[in-house]
Amino acid sequence: MISVQEALQIVLKNTLDFGSEKIPFMKSVGRILKEDIHADRDFPPFNRVSMDGVALDYTSFQNGERAFFIEGIQPAGSPQISLSDHKNCVEVMTGAVLPGNTNVVIRYEDVLIENGIAKIQLEEVAHFQNIHAKGKDRKEGDIIIHKNKLISASEIGVLATVGNSKVKVAKQPKVMIISTGDELVGVNEAPLDHQIRMSNVYTLVSLLDRLHISSETDHISDDKPILKQKIKEYLKDFDVLLFSGAVSKGKFDFLPEVFQELGVDKLFHKVSQRPGKPFWFGQKKGCKLFAFPGNPISTFANCLAYFYPWYYKSTGIKTNDETAILTENISFKPNLTYFLQVKLSHKYGHLLATPIKGNGSGDLASLVNSDAFIQLPKDQKEYKKGENYPIIRYR
Amino acid sequence: MISVQEALQIVLKNTLDFGSEKIPFMKSVGRILKEDIHADRDFPPFNRVSMDGVALDYTSFQNGERAFFIEGIQPAGSPQISLSDHKNCVEVMTGAVLPGNTNVVIRYEDVLIENGIAKIQLEEVAHFQNIHAKGKDRKEGDIIIHKNKLISASEIGVLATVGNSKVKVAKQPKVMIISTGDELVGVNEAPLDHQIRMSNVYTLVSLLDRLHISSETDHISDDKPILKQKIKEYLKDFDVLLFSGAVSKGKFDFLPEVFQELGVDKLFHKVSQRPGKPFWFGQKKGCKLFAFPGNPISTFANCLAYFYPWYYKSTGIKTNDETAILTENISFKPNLTYFLQVKLSHKYGHLLATPIKGNGSGDLASLVNSDAFIQLPKDQKEYKKGENYPIIRYR
Structure with a gap:
């Protein structure tokens, strides 16, 4: 044996x-990715406004300018406009392309707008503030999801973003x-x-x-x-x-x-x-x-x-071995590895395993009250409260 | 705010x-049970043989008898037979009904069978050994799964066992x-x-x-x-x-x-x-x-x-709050609760949370490298390595 x-x-x-197959990406949750997914462009693909407010020229601000005539508006989803006069500003919306000739975004909370003039209520601004710079997250061609990943909701958004409407997964x-x-x-x-x-x-x-x-x-x-x-x-x-x-x-x-x-x-x-x-x-x-x-x-x-x-x-999935801490002493005499049913709980970042006493391998109903098996090695007879052993979760 | x-x-x-609805039980994994599930009979429903071997009368063994004529066979799935002579035995299979007039099962490993005679190789046996007694796990009418349970594979077997081919779940x-x-x-x-x-x-x-x-x-x-x-x-x-x-x-x-x-x-x-x-x-x-x-x-x-x-x-589901232990110091100045992305790992029964530095809320790709958010309270600015905080898993 x-x-x-x-x-x-x-x-x-x-x-x-x-083998592998191509399936629609929205059917791929729970499947295993069998190709590297690359960024099809920089992310963000442009200098992206990350707060609603006004965009202006950093140098003008540094030169003491605090009141900026609003020259135009740059909504998300519109082609880039450019500031024609560096003493002016452009109203900008989150997700918009940063207008040309601007390099600072001041959020509405820090601006007073009256008669088409934006008065800045700050004494200090940082170059490129509230701007999510082109390519900061990923460069075009970068691998953004590696092969052999188990696909979850977090990958779905990325697959959509790069236009992978079909995805290669393990059959x-x-x-x-x-x-x-x-x-x-x-x-x-x-x-x-x-x-x-x-x-x-x-x-x-x-x-x-x-x-x-x-x-x-x-x-x-x-x-x-x-x-x-x-x-x-x-x-x-x-x-x-x-x-x-x-x-x-x-x-x-x-x-x-x-x-x-x-x-x-x-x-x-x-x-x-x-x-x-x-x-x-x-x-x-x-x-x-x-x-x-x-x-x-x-x-x-x-x-x-x-x-x-x-x-x-x-x-090809790599899994993490998980261990849990026994909350009770267990004694098990036979020279066998013991898969003991346990109820799991959490305390202070510790994973605790409380044994559930079933009536042997025929007692199916005992599974209802437990969450995992803890795997107690066969070279021991006693397993002490506080010791940790591998677990296999089933919830 | x-x-x-x-x-x-x-x-x-x-x-x-x-509200609730009745659905086929095999469609119910991941749904929330909206009725108590009762045992429709005792579990086990009969004194159930739990090892392949021979069944005999305990008193005969105690009286020194060690060789038993094999009178018949009791397979799993056959109506109960009864021992006609208490000096004889019956071959029994795992899952079978214990034959009438027997109350001990000796597994084949401890029996020598020759010419229709089973010779017991043990000097001691326990009354009712290797028998899973009728009603030991659950009695008829007992609640075996409580309402509001999230149904998983472990409940499916129980639902099948009690014949609940349809099950009431939350819509x-x-x-x-x-x-x-x-x-x-x-x-x-x-x-x-x-x-x-x-x-x-x-x-x-x-x-x-x-x-x-x-x-x-x-x-x-x-x-x-x-x-x-x-x-x-x-x-x-x-x-x-x-x-x-x-x-x-x-x-x-x-x-x-x-x-x-x-x-x-x-x-x-x-x-x-x-x-x-x-x-x-x-x-x-x-x-x-x-x-x-x-x-x-x-x-x-x-x-x-x-x-x-x-x-x-x-x-109606009750969930367990889970906490994890920071593996690095984190500093976060704004007076805001910080949902920080973390990678989870396990060590000695501890759940460890390693911060993943993304580039802010627009950096979707950062989700691919993390497993959870750790929730850092807003009344602090510093969160120390070794401290534990609640987490929200997304894998």
């Missing part, structure tokens, strides 16, 4: 390149999610006493939605020939198969045998962790198989702990 | 109730986003020297998408009669109007006048903050108007600092 670290390394060595993998287990019935069915409703496929669909991956789903009964026939087809049609169930020691846990018979290359089976120990990972040609144990918390934790990093690495 | 705290209080006193507000500014041209246009492409509407659409709110957009030229006529219609048709631009001191900043002429009740205009000072907030009947100044960072910061909390309060 391999460790969580070894398992993760193997998973991350076996990434896929999904998403084609994913099929397959649940097994004859005890499962549909959400709309009334389960008999020995049955339960299926939940893992829906959880997995939602976890993939969070990555903006749309997926297909199937439920296959615990019948070996049917499993084999269906998986054989799916191996051809999908980049990723995610399974929940049928990978442990049960008499109807047919998946490992089926995978072998279909020529799938097993990369590992079983990881020294709780929950989620019987995780099986393998590949056949371009298709990767993540077979998670069927307990709800096991499936959930493994999708976050393995599929997510695999997807991030495949698409 | 009011403070950020006063402005936020006024905004939060003027929330709206958007979303009808929002119109309106930009102004004659310097703006479309994303697909080539701007003239004095023009720039519009970006704020797209940023706002994306920020609302993050809340799963779909919105409509319009761009209105800086022409008072047209503004008035269009806004008059929008006031009737929408719950919220978000504006960017035309609320400052410029000669073409017509919005405050237009609002007044249309009988909109002004709740405040101008907040002692940077960026975003000229923010205007008001209402007319059921419609709330958030008019943000047009500089990109101002619009962005104000949407996060005011519209987001307003939406959270309107829908």
Whole structure:
């Protein structure tokens, strides 16, 4: 049985390149940028007025002039006008081009306007004040968003500004999610006493939605020939198969045998962790198989702990490892990495993790009260209040 | 001019109730639950086998019995069978109903099976071991998800389990986003020297998408009669109007006048903050108007600092205030609350905020390199490395 670290390394060595595609920029939030975005002109593209007021010639002001005849007006969105007499001024609006022959903007708050004359109420002004100078933020040709950035609302405005109405992003993998287990019935069915409703496929669909991956789903009964026939087809049609169930020691846990018979290359089976120990990972040609144990918390934790990093690495996103501070002592005897559910809170810039005691990997409802897993290393038995460990958030 | 705290209080006193609607549960991620979700049966609904192995009678084991004839098999998804002889055992699979007359499960790892006899390799077992007892997680009728929860993947599995294929969530507000500014041209246009492409509407659409709110957009030229006529219609048709631009001191900043002429009740205009000072907030009947100044960072910061909390309060979500620790000394003289862009990182469970020096509220591209605003209070001029302040994340 391999460790969580070894398992993760193997998973991350076996990434896929999904290729790239051009999509409308307004559909690109949550996707991964696959081109550098360059400034198509200087930013700002002109000396830009940054306060409403009057623009005038700095030298005139320095020479003692305080009353300026208003020669004209320069609204935002109008072609540049120029001051014809350096003793005059121009009214200017935020976002306008700075008029020619001016190099200072005095905001309205510091000006008294009477009979077409602007009287400056200041004794000192700075050259180029209230002017956002051409090219100050970025020069034409500069990279303003680097490749492999996860696109968020903050990038959308920049893409619009440089006119990238289409943007090159990583394609998403084609994913099929397959649940097994004859005890499962549909959400709309009334389960008999020995049955339960299926939940893992829906959880997995939602976890993939969070990555903006749309997926297909199937439920296959615990019948070996049917499993084999269906998986054989799916191996051809999908980049990723995610399974929940049928990978442990049960008499109807047919998946490992089926995978072998279909020529799938097993990369590992079983990881020294709780929950989620019987995780099986393998590949056949371009298709990767993540077979998670069927307990709800096991499936959930493994999708976050393995599929997510695999997807991030495949698409080129760099992620930040996050740690949190335990608020209670935890004792855990088995020689396993422990993915413990925690509730997160914040205090004085510290991220605090309070353990939520669930009833094991079958206790799906316990996820509702927690926000993350904290990953407690297997070479310890005691984890003390105040110590910090890596976390995996799911909210 | 009011403070950020006063402005936020006024905004939060003027929330709206958007009502509720039933939607398919698989569409509900990111929406706010508006009903308590109850357990429709005990969880687990039966004494559930939690390891593959054999089930037997505890008393027989205690009486020294170690070899048990395998009487039958209890797969997951099959009706319960019962042990006919307490000296025998039943093979059981994870997820199966515990067979009648048994009360211990021994996992396969601790059993040697030969000729139909299971020989137990343990000297001690615990009553009910490897059995997830009926009702241990939740009792029928218990609330398993409380009203006003923001639904995530973790809730989806629970909703499926209890058969809530439809779920009652808060309706979303009808929002119109309106930009102004004659310097703006479309994303697909080539701007003239004095023009720039519009970006704020797209940023706002994306920020609302993050809340799963779909919105409509319009761009209105800086022409008072047209503004008035269009806004008059929008006031009737929408719950919220978000504006960017035309609320400052410029000669073409017509919005405050237009609002007044249309009988909109002004709740405040101008907040002692940077960026975003000229923010205007008001209402007319059921419609709330958030008019943000047009500089990109101002619009962005104000949407996060005011519209987001307003939406959270309107829908009933409780949010956690988050703070981060400055990694550098900051000096800021104006008597204004400073929304400073920061890059976030994690160390030893601490959330660190490193200031990103942009070139003022027009420097949209600076958002690409930062993750959040840190909110520095206006009654200070110096903010020291190591001190913690509230943050507003946008990634």
